[in-house]
Every structure is written in C-alpha cells, then in structure tokens.
Amino acid sequence: METHSDEARTERTRSKPSAEEPTGAIEREAPHPVKYQEGISPVSSEIFLHSFFLLAGRAGSKVLDSYNNIFSVGDRDMVRIYENLGRGFRRKGLYDKALTAYRELIRLNPRNPDHYFQLGRIYEVKKENDLAVEAYRAAIALAPEHAQSLYRLGVVHGKRKELRKAIDAMRRAVELSEGNDLWLYRLGVFHDKAGDGEAALERLRQAVELNPEEPKYHQYLGFVYEGLGRHDEAVKHFKCVMELEQAADEEF
Secondary structure: OHHHHHHHHHHHHHOOOOOOOOOOOOOOOOOOEHHHHOOHHHHHHHHHHHHHHHHHHHHHOOOOHHHHHOOEHHHHHHHHHHHHHHHHHHHHOOOOHHHHHHHHHHHHHHOOOOHHHHHHHHHHHHHOHHHHHHHHHHHHHHHHOOHHHHHHHHHHHHHOOOOHHHHHHHHHHHHHHHOOOHHHHHHHHHHHHHHHHHHHHHHHHHHHHHOOHHHHHHHHHHHHHHHHHHHHHHHHHHHHHHHHHHHEEEEE
C-alpha cells in the first residue's frame, strides 16, 4: 500500500521535467525555463538583477515570490533581459560584455535579424570589420530588406576600400529607405571615390533636395562639380556653404 510520502515522491517524479525535453524556440506557448546560472559568466550578476526586477515588476506586491522564481526564467523573459543588458553595456562602452549579451540573444533566438545587426554595430566600434561584415550578412540573409544592415554593410565595405560592394549595399539600402538624405550623401561619396562623377552628382543632388540646410552636402557637391569642370555650378554650392555657416554663427 502506497504511503502519503510515497505519493509525494511519485508526484515529484511525475512533475520533474525529462532530461530529454527539447529546449529552444522562444515561439512555444510554454517556454522551457532557462536557469540564470546557465547564462554567461561575465554578466551573471547583471542577469540576476535584471531577472529579479523584471519578475518583481510583473508580480507587483509578490516580491518574495519573484525572488523564489528567479531561478527559473522563461526564454521570452531571458530575451528581454539580454536585450536590456546589451543596450546598457553598449551605452557604457562595455563592448565585450555587450557582445556576450548579443551572442546569447542569438543563441536564444537565432532567427531575429536585429540581434545580428546589433552584434555587427559593436564589432564596428571595436574595428573588427571582418566580423561586422559577417554579422550584417547574417541579418540580411534572414531579412533581405533589413535596410539598416545593408547601410552599415555598405559603410564597412567603404572603410575597407571595397567600393563596388559598398555601392551595391548602399544602393539597396537607399531603395528601401524613404528619403534618407544621409544615406544618399554616403552613396554619392562612394560613387565619386569610384570615379563615377555623374552618378555621384545624381545622389548628392537628391540629398541636397531632401536637406538643403546641410552644409557638407553642398560642399561635396561643389567639389564634384569642380572635378567635372563645371565651375559655375561648383561656385553656387560653395556660396551656399558660406551662407549656411554664416547663418549658424549668427544664431549664437
């Protein structure tokens, strides 16, 4: 005859998750718990605190329950925690910790292109451009219309003097953006550096039309006109630069 203690042991055994139970996608209705201790060591204390405040906020007055639940945080909550950590570390200039947080985000949800984009941004800051290119390409593979990744990919190719690759990525980004004058300006600069003055003129004029108050657009456009021997057009834009700078000085 089964005793009360035997029933309790049976119930605990029944409710204990199987070691073979699959872990993974955050899209499940009931995410598999991820213990905070299994997180990455450089940010373990930060994860504890973020987990605590996340659950405490959800529980309201049940702070004690939140503390007890800290050891079993679902995948969705872990994603939020690591997103907050990644942003916070990057703002503070703690780029190695930020990289660790975003790598963990990718482990939790490898199908989110934004996480690869953020990883690429940090690699850029660290001047690890090869890794930045890989991260941006991963984001674009998941989301071919991820304009920010295309733009940053173009910027990195430009830094590496890979002008044709820079122009291709930047052009695709411009096509996806809704009138981004800075991206048009950058594309124009790349065309100019690649020796295509007419294409540079087209993009720089578009940038000026969108934002005629930006002196550097007029200045670079003037240089391109000068390089093509169109001195009158160049002078017009150089005058615009002086007028805009004078107006800015008068504001002070």
